[in-house]
Amino acid sequence: MRSQHPDWPAYSSVSAAFDRNEPGILLDLSAELARSKNSRDRDLGILALSAGLFRKDDLLGCTRALDSLDRSLPSADPFLRATGMRIRSMLMTQVGSPSKGVGAAEAGLAIVRGKGWAEEEVPLLVVKAEALTELNDLNEAMRVLSVAQRRTEESGFLRGRCLVLVALGNVKYKQGRYAEAKKDYTTAFEIGSRSRFNKVAESALGNLAGVAAMEGDNTGALKLYDSLLTILGDRSPEFRARLIGQKGYVLIEQGEFRTAIAECLRSVAIADSIGDLRSKADALHDIAFAQWSLGDRAQGSATMDSALSAYARLGWRDRIRWAHWDLAEWYHGSGEDNAAFKHLLRYSSLSDSINSERFTEQLARSEVLFETERKERRIAEQDQDLAIAAEQDRRKSTQRNAFIGATALLALIALLLYRSMRNKQRLAKQEKELHDEQVDQLLSQQEMRSINAMLEGQEKERERVGKELHDHVGSLLGAIKHQLGVLEEQVADVKTEQTAQYHKVSGLLDNAAGELRRISHDMAAATLNRFGLEKALQDLRDTLHINGRLQVELNTFGMEQPLQRGVEIAVYRIIQEAVSNVLKHAKATELSIGVTHAPGRLSVLVSDNGSGFDTAVTSGGMGLANIRTRAAALGAQVQIDSTPGKGTTVSVECPVVE
Structure with a gap:
C-alpha cells in the first residue's frame, strides 16, 4: 500500500499497519472504520479487513472480503480498487495460482497507469514480478522489475526501491546468480534498516542468510554479518538480536562452539531486553547444540528445555518437533537409547499432527481457488443473462442448461474433493501403520540399526x-x-x-x-x-x-x-x-x-x-x-x-x- 495519502489520514494508518505486518491493528482499524458515516471510510474498512485477514493467513476470509469490496466500490474510486487488486494478486500467488496473480496485478496496473501513483504502481509491478517468478518466467519478471526500478528513480520512492531490490535478488537467486543476489539483498537491507522499513529489511536479511548457506562460504557469511551489524549500530535491537543469533549458527557450522555460545548469549541478552521471544528461542536452541557438542550434556539438556519452553509459548510446533529430533540424535549418539526413543516418539507424534494441519491448510487454499472460480463463473452467468434478456423464447432453456452444468460441475468438484480427502486419509493411515510397525520392530529388537532406520524415516528409498x-x-x-x-x-x-x-x-x-x-x-x-x-x-x-x-x-x-x-x-x-x-x-x-x-x-x-x-x-x-x-x-x-x-x-x- 502507499505509505502516505495527503488527503486521507485513515488510509495512511491502514497502509503503515500493512507494511509493518500488524494484522491485529488492521482488524481494529477495520472495526473502527465500519462505524464511520462516510461511505469511503467504510469501503476502506473492508480493505483493511481483507489486508488483516491476509496477514493472518486467513486466505478464505480475505477472498470473501475482497469480493465484498468489489461489489461495494464504485467504478469511480480507482485508488481503492487498485489496492484491492494488489492484495488479490498476492493472495492468488500464495494459494498456488500465480497465473491468476499476474492477471490481478495487470488489472490493478491498468487502473493506476498514467496517473502518477508511483507508490501504488511500483508495488503492483513487484507483485506481478513475484507471480512471474513463481511461474519460472524469469526473463519477463526481470523486464517488469526494470520498469519498476525506473519508476522508483523518477519518483524518489525509497521504499519502492527496497521492494524492487529484494524482488531482483529473488529472481537472480533462482537463476543461480548468487553474488548478484547477495549484492541486491545487502543494498535493500542497508536502505531498509536506515529508513526503518522493518518488513523489507527483515526480508532482505533472511534472503542474505539463504544465499550464504547456499554458497557454503561461512567465513564470508561471518564478515557479512559483522558489516551489517556495523551498519545497524545501536538501531533496531530486534534485527541485531537476529543477526547475532545467525552469526552464532554459522560459528556452530564451523565447529567454533565456544565462540558460538558467546554470540548466542549476546543475542539472548538483547532479545530479553526487548521481549523478543522469537530470537531468544532460536538462540537457546543453538546454545544447547554447542554445549552438547562440547560434551556438556547436562547443561545442553537444560538449555534445550528452556528453548522448548520458549517454542511452546510461541506456539512453534514445527520447531518443537525438530528440537525433539535433535535430542533423539544426541541421546542415541551417547548410547542412551531409551531417552532417544522417547524423544523420537514425541517427534513422530508432532509430525503426524503437523502433517494433518497442513492437509487442512491445503484444503483451505483449494477452497480459496474454488471461491474465485465460482465468483468468475457467477460474473460470466450474469453477463450471459444480460446478453440474452431480449431473447425471451430461449431464456428458460439457457437457464436450465446453465443450472444443470453448474450442478454437474459442483457435484464433480465435490466428488473430486471427497476422493482426494479419502485418498489422503488412506495414505495417512498406511503411513501410521508403517510407523507403528517400525516402532514394534524397535521395541522387539533393541538394536542400534533399528533406531538408525527410524531416524532415516524421511528417506523414500528403503531397501531390504x-x-x-x-x-x-x-x-x-x-x-x-x-x-x-x-x-x-x-x-x-x-x-x-x-x-x-x-x-x-x-x-x-x-x-x-x-x-x-x-x-x-x-x-x-x-x-x-x-x-x-x-x-x-x-x-x-x-x-x-x-x-x-x-x-x-x-x-x-x-x-x-x-x-x-x-x-x-x-x-x-x-x-x-x-x-x-x-x-x-x-x-x-x-x-x-x-x-x-x-x-x-x-x-x-x-x-x-x-x-x-x-x-x-x-x-x-x-x-x-x-x-x-x-x-x-x-x-x-x-x-x-x-x-x-x-x-x-x-x-x-x-x-x-x-
Missing part, C-alpha cells in the same frame, strides 16, 4: 536389510582382504602350524567383518551428514589406498555446493558398490574414482586396470544389480564397459535438481 548389509560390507571387506594379501607371499615360507595360524587369523577377520560393516555404515553416514559427499569419498580413498599394491586416485569437480542429501547417499552407495566389486574380483593395482557436478547433472566414473570380464557373458551379480537399482531410483543411466584383461569402467549419468 540384506541388500543394505551387502552394500555396507563390500568395500570394507575388500580392503581387509587386500591388507591380508600383503602377507600372503610370506606365509608360504613359514612352518605348517604357522600357516594354519595365519588361516585362523584370516577366518577371525572374516567374522569381524560383520561388526565392521555396521561401524563403516555409521561412519560413512556421519561423514556424509556433516561434511558431504566429497569428504566421504576422500575418506574412502584413504581407506583403500595401499602403497605398492593398490593406487587409488580421486578426482572431483564442481562439488563445492552440497547436493540433496538423498542424492549424496545414493551416489556414495553406488561408488562404494563399484569399488567393492573391484576389490573382490578385479585383482587391480590401480583404481580411479571421478565425480563431476555440472548444472543439472552429476557424472560418476569408477575404473580399474584389473582382470575385467566379458559383459556379453556376465549378466552381473548382486553388486552390479545394486548399482543399477540405486541408479534407477535416481533416474540415472548406468554404462558398464569391460574387456577381459583390460579392466572395467562403470559410468553413471544422473540428473540433479539445483
